[in-house]
Amino acid sequence: MTEQLRELEARALAGVASAATPEEVEAIRVDVLGRKGRLAAISREMGKVPPEERGLIGKLLNQAKTSIEAAIAGREDAFEQEKLARRLDAEWLDLTLPPPGVRPGSLHPLTRIQREIEDLFVSLGFTVLDGPEVESEYNNFDALNIPPDHPARDMQDTFWLENGMLLRTHTSPVQVRGMQTLPLPLRMIAPGRVFRNEEVDASHEHTFYQLEGMMVDREVSVAHLIYFMKTLLAGIFKRDVTVRLRPGYFPFVEPGFELDIQCLICGGSGCPVCKQSGWVELLPCGLVHPNVLRLGGIDPGEWSGFAFGLGLTRLVMMRYGIDDIRQLQGGDLRFLRQF
C-alpha cells in the first residue's frame, strides 16, 4: 500500500508538471484528489490496514495530498501568469505614432517677444500701459514737443483719418497718458501697434510694433540712462552688450540719442550685418524734454526722466532671422507654424 501511494503521488506530480492546459490539470485534480478520486479510494481502504501501520500510511496519505495540491496550485498559477503575459503582449502599442486630434497651435512671434519683454520690464518695476491706435494729433505730436508744421513731422509719414485724428505713428503718445495717470516717480512701458504711411517691401511696413519706455524720478541722468539700457539689453539678448550713444534728434527728448550696440554677429570687427561699421543702430532714447514733462503735468524743476523706444518688429526679425517683414502680417500658416 505504501508502494501504491508513492507511485500514485509520483505519477500525479509528473502529470501536473507535464500538463499543457488548465483542463488537464483539472482532470488530474479530479482523478487524484476528487471525492471519488484515487486518494479517497486509498483512504477508504485504511480499515484493511493493520493498526500498527495506519499511522504511517495516514501520514503518507496526507503528504501525498499536500504535495499534489501544491503542485496543482503552482501549475494553475503558472497558467494564469502565462495568460496575463499573453494578453499584455497582445496589447502592444506603437507609441511612435502621432497622437490623434489637432496639432498643437502657436503664438505669433510678436506675441512671444512682447510677453518676454513685458515680463522683463515688470521685473524691473515698470507698469505696462496700453494706448489707442487712433490718436489725437495733440497726443501724437503737440504734447511731444512737435508743433504743427515742424519738419520733424516729416520724419513720420502719417495716416490721417476723416475725423481729424490719426493712426499713431509711434507709441510715444502713451508717455503722455502715463504722465497723466501714474503717480510719481513713474516707470512705464507701452508696447503696441503703430502706423507709418510708407510703401511696403521686404524691410518696410506700414504697420509694425514698438515699445515705448519712460522713467521719471527726482534725479535721472545720462549716466543712469546708459546703465539702464545696458541692463535692459543684456536681459533682451541674454548676454552682455557694448553700447554707444551718439547724438540723435527727437523733439521729445533733450539731449537725444541714437543707441547703437556693438554688432552681435562680428563682435565689432565689421561684417555685412553692421555694414562694416561694427555697430548696429538699435534704439532712440534721451532725457525727457522739459516741455514734454510740463505738458504731462510734471514740474521739470523737480523731476527728470529718460525715455526710449524699442522696435519690437525689428527685434523679432533679429531674434528669428526673419528676412521679410511682410511675413509677420501675412497670415501664412507655413510661417506661423514655425513658432
Next chain:
Amino acid sequence: MKFSYNWLCELAGVRALDAAAMGRLITVHTAECEGVEPWGAHFAEVRAARVVSVEPMAGHHRKAVIDTGSGTRTVVCGAPNCREGIVSAWVPPGTALGSRHIETADVGGVTSEGMLASGAELGISRDHAGIVEIEAAPGEPIPGCRPDSIIEIDNKSLTHRPDLWGHHGMAREVAALAGGQLQEPADTGRIPSGAPLVRVRIEDYALCPRYSALVFENVTVGPSPLWLQARLESLGLNPINNIVDVTNYVMAELAQPMHAFDAAKLAGGTIFVRPARDGETCAALNGETYTLNPSNLVIADGSGAVAIAGVIGGMESSITGATTRIVLESANFHAAGIRKTSSRLKLRTDASMRFEKSQDPANTVRALARAIALLEQVSPGIRLAGGLADDARPAAEPIVLELPLEWLGRKLGATVEPERVRAILEALRFEVSSIGEGVLRVTVPSWRATKDITIKDDLVEEVGRMIGYSSITPTPPRVATAPPRVNERRGFHHAVRQAVAAQGFNEVYNYSFVSEQEMARFGRNPGDHLAVTNPIAAGQGHLRISLLPGLHRNIVENAKHAVSFRLFEIGYEIHKGAEVRETPHMAAAIYAKDSGEQSLFELKRLALGLMPGSETSPCEARAHEHPARVAEVRWKGSVVGRLFELHPRLVEAGRAAVLDLDLAVVESLREETRKYKPVRRFPASEFDLSVVADARDLSATIEARIREHGGSHLENIEFLRVFTGPPLPEGCKSLSYRLTMAASGHTLSGPELTGIREKLLEGLRAAGYELRA
C-alpha cells in the same frame, strides 16, 4: 545731404584726418554719417594733353596724336570738337573711370592709348557733346579737379540744425572736434553802400523776416569754370550756368538759398514779398505751373508772382544767355510757411528743405558778400549796381542762457571741468562768461538761435556730445522699490492667447485696414468705417470694424495649401462715432473639408473653456453667416459674441466655423463668483430619460423643462445622445439624458425616486413632449 571732404578740410583748417575718420567723428559727436564714398579718384591719373594732329578714320572716329607732357600718344576720339591745338583731359590706360576700366585698345585698326574725355565721362558736368577743353600745360592735373570723398549725412539727423545744411556749418563742428582753425569764406566788407537800385517791400515780417538783394550789371552768362561744375556735380547739384551755379555754391557752403532774377524781366523797380492772390499762378523753373492761394508766399514784381518764395524761382524771370543785369536775392522765410507751401505743392527743393529748418536771418547779407567774390571770378567784368537792398524786421535779441555747472553735472551724471565746458562752447562759437559761483552765462550764436537752442537743457547736449557720451560712466539709478501696477487687460489677453493656442490654434496678426470689397462681403458699407484720408493703396482706405475680413482672407489663402487648420487673432475693432471706440476682439476659426458640425462644437468647447457656463442661443443670421448655423454666445446674461459657420458663399471648398468674442465684455464678466459647496455625503441615484421632440426643438429648451420639473433634488443633467429614424416618425428626434438625483441630508429612497420621476414625466408630457421607454 552730401558733404565734400576736401571742402570741409579747407573750411575747418584741418589736415591729418582722413575721410573715414571724419565720418566717424561726425557720427559720434554731431550727426549720423551714412557712408563715405570716394569721388573722382581718376583725377590722380588724368592729365592735361594737347592735341598735336588729327586724322580722319572710317565712321565718325578720328585718330589724334597728343602731347601728354611725358611723350606723345595716339588716341582714337569720336568727339566733334577734337581738333588740333586744344588742350583736353587724357585718361591714361589702366585708369578706372567709375565702373569703366580704360585700357590700351584696338579701335578700327588703330591702337588707342587711353582716351580723351568729356565732362560727363569725368563726372564733373553733364556735358556729353564733346571732350573738355581746358587751359593747362600738357602733363598737368586737370585744374580744380582732384580726388575727393563724399560724406553722406542722414538728413533726419540734421532736422534741428539749420546751420549744418551748408559746408561751413559742418566745418565749424569738425574744427571744434579736431582742433582746426575755422576759415570764414565771406568778406562782408564787400557789401556796397549807397542807395539800392531795387526796392523791397515785405508785407508780413512774420512770414519773411528779411529780404536782401543786390543788383549786378555787365553780366556774361555761360558755363562755369570746371572746378565749380566739378564741385556742384560731386554734391549731386546740377551745373546750369555761371550765375545759377554761384547761387547753388553759396547755398552748399553757407546754407543760404539764393535766387538770381534777370533784372530786365522784372516789371517796376520794387520787389514785393506778399501772400499769393487766390488762384494766382506761377510758371516755375521746373516747367510746371502752380496755382497758388493766400497761404503761399510769393516774390512779385509790379505785374505778378515771379517766384514761389523759398521754394522755386519763376521761368519768366530766369537767367538766360541774353541776361546782362541781375537781381540777386538772399532772403529769409518763416519755416512753417515754407513747409506748408512745399507740401501743398508737393514740391521739395534744395531751398525749401533748408528754409523748413529755420534759417538764420543774419545769414542773408553774408551770403551776398560771398556771392560778390564768386561772381567776379566766374563772370569777368561783372559790376555791382547801387547799394544793398535790405528789408528786415529788427534782429531778434540774442538768446542768453544761464548754465549752472552743478546742474549740468547732475544731468550728465558726470563732472566736466568748468574750463572744459567753456572751451567746448567757445569752439562752437557760443559766447561764454562767468557769473558768480559755478554759473556760466552763455550767449547763443544767431545760427543756433532760430529754434535749435532755447533752454539750458539744449546746452547739456552740446557739452555731452562734445565730451563724447562714451566718456560717461554708467551709473545704476536709485529708485523706489514698489510693485508695478498690474495691467489686468493685457494679462487677460495673454492668458486667452495661451489657452486658444493650446487648443491647436495658430495666432495671426492682420492689418487694421479693410477694403471696400471685403466690407461688402460682410454686409458693411464704407460709411460704417472710419476712413483714412491719405491711404497708401486702394483697398486700405478704411479701418476695420471687425476681425472677420482679415481672418476670412487668411482662411482663403491657407486653404490653397492646407486641408484643415485652426487660426485666431486678438486685435482691436475700431468703431467711428463722436468718440472713437477701440474694442478688443478674439476671433477664432476652424477650417476643414468636412460637414462642418464638429468644427462648430470644437469652437463651442473653446468658448466653454474660456467662459465656464456660457451658452449659445439661436439668433438671426447676418450676411456672412450660414443662416441655419449661427448662435449668439451669452455669458452670465450678457451677449459676448457669436458662433457660426461662414456662409458657404464665402468659402469655396470646405467649411469654416468662427467664434468671435468681444474681449472687453468677457473681461468685465470674468470676476470670480463661484463659492465652494460642501461635497455631498450620501450616494446619488441616476436614471435615463429619452424625450421625443420635433427635429428643430432645442436641446437647451428641453433641458430647461427637465430642470423646471425635476424638483430640488435634480443635481445634474448629462446629455447622452440624439436619435432619429424608425420607429420615430419623420420630423422627430429623441434626445436622451442621464439625470442625477441626490439629497444633501439622506439617501433617496425608492418611493422618493419614483415620486420624483413620475412628477417629472408628468410635467414633460404636460409641456407636450412624448417620452420613450
